[in-house]
Amino acid sequence: MTDMLKNEEARPDMDGLLHDYFQAEMPRPWPRFQAPRAARTKHPASIWSRYSGRIALAACIALLAAGYLTLAGYFPRMAAPTGVEAVSPDVGQLPKDKSGKVNSDERLPMPVDNR
Amino acid sequence: MKPRPKKPPHQAAFEEIYDRHSREVWALVYARWLNADIALDIMQETFLRLWKQWQDGSDIVNPRAWLLRVARNLAEDHAKSAFRRNGTQPPQTMNGVQGHDVLPLDGMARDETFGQLRKELEHLPPADREILTLRYALDYDTNKIADMLDINPTAVHMRLSRARQRLAERLSAQGVEVNHD
Numbered sequence: 001m002t003d004m005l006k007n008e009e010a011r012p013d014m015d016g017l018l019h020d021y022f023q024a025e026m027p028r029p030w031p032r033f034q035a036p037r038a039a040r041t042k043h044p045a046s047i048w049s050r051y052s053g054r055i056a057l058a059a060c061i062a063l064l065a066a067g068y069l070t071l072a073g074y075f076p077r078m079a080a081p082t083g084v085e086a087v088s089p090d091v092g093q094l095p096k097d098k099s100g101k102v103n104s105d106e107r108l109p110m111p112v113d114n115r
Numbered sequence: 116m117k118p119r120p121k122k123p124p125h126q127a128a129f130e131e132i133y134d135r136h137s138r139e140v141w142a143l144v145y146a147r148w149l150n151a152d153i154a155l156d157i158m159q160e161t162f163l164r165l166w167k168q169w170q171d172g173s174d175i176v177n178p179r180a181w182l183l184r185v186a187r188n189l190a191e192d193h194a195k196s197a198f199r200r201n202g203t204q205p206p207q208t209m210n211g212v213q214g215h216d217v218l219p220l221d222g223m224a225r226d227e228t229f230g231q232l233r234k235e236l237e238h239l240p241p242a243d244r245e246i247l248t249l250r251y252a253l254d255y256d257t258n259k260i261a262d263m264l265d266i267n268p269t270a271v272h273m274r275l276s277r278a279r280q281r282l283a284e285r286l287s288a289q290g291v292e293v294n295h296d
Contacts, residue, residue: 014279014282014283014293015279017228017232017293018232018247018250018251018279018282019251020225020229021229021232021233021251022247022248022251022252023251023252024225024229025145025151025252026138026141026151026252027141027151027155030138031155031159032130033129033130033133033137033162035126035129035166036163036166
């Protein structure tokens with residue numbers, strides 16, 4: 001009986017074991033809260049810095065257009081060759097009289113079947 | 116002597132909330148994961164989110180409820196990300212428990228017992244682990260636990276007793292003899 005009692009006393013009790021376990025798991029020392037550093041406040045950007053890229057792009061396009069127009073003034077545009085030689089505008093047309101009417105008498109007679 | 120710069124009033128109020136509830140938040144997450152480091156990370160993340168809410172001027176009526184809810188969600192999110200990392204296999208946790216000035220041999224024996232205890236705690240329902248953590252890590256009494264978890268004090272008492280008995284039986288089966296109650 002005494003052996004049993006001694007054995008019981010030697011055993012850790014569940015309550016104490018759980019207490020020791022959870023206390024050992026708790027972080028020590030408990031960490032203090034550190035507020036994150038305030039984010040740096042941004043200064044309002046100037047109009048130039050905000051739109052500088054767009055302004056530069058617009059300036060480039062304007063410069064290109066002005067250069068093109070200036071050069072176009074120095075070198076006038078020539079008609080591109082069509083590949084067809086220029087011929088008299090009367091080709092294929094019936095002769096006209098002085099008043100500009102077509103002379104129908106000059107028409108070729110229709111072929112007649114003489115059989 | 117140079118006087119210390121005074122903290123802004125909202126920071127002092129925030130630190131008061133931190134002192135009052137950070138352990139509860141830690142305990143809640145610890146009960147979910149049984150990992151002190153994960154619990155600490157999630158606890159800090161939870162308070163960081165509250166801080167940001169404060170900075171944005173959000174009006175949080177019940178910071179404690181807000182904190183506990185966010186901590187639970189973060190713990191569950193961690194479960195999902197852990198699942199993605201580890202598949203169906205849970206990450207292996209070390210049996211070693213952070214020591215606090217214990218002699219090496221005693222520490223080894225204690226760590227072994229604690230390792231077995233942790234293994235058995237993993238088999239308990241999460242709700243029972245929550246109660247055990249609040250009881251033994253924060254030294255909360257039955258009424259305070261019941262109040263925090265919004266359950267009956269009798270139910271807390273019964274679940275505590277049942278969890279202790281189950282743990283004692285399981286540890287005995289592992290060769291660790293402990294008295295129950």
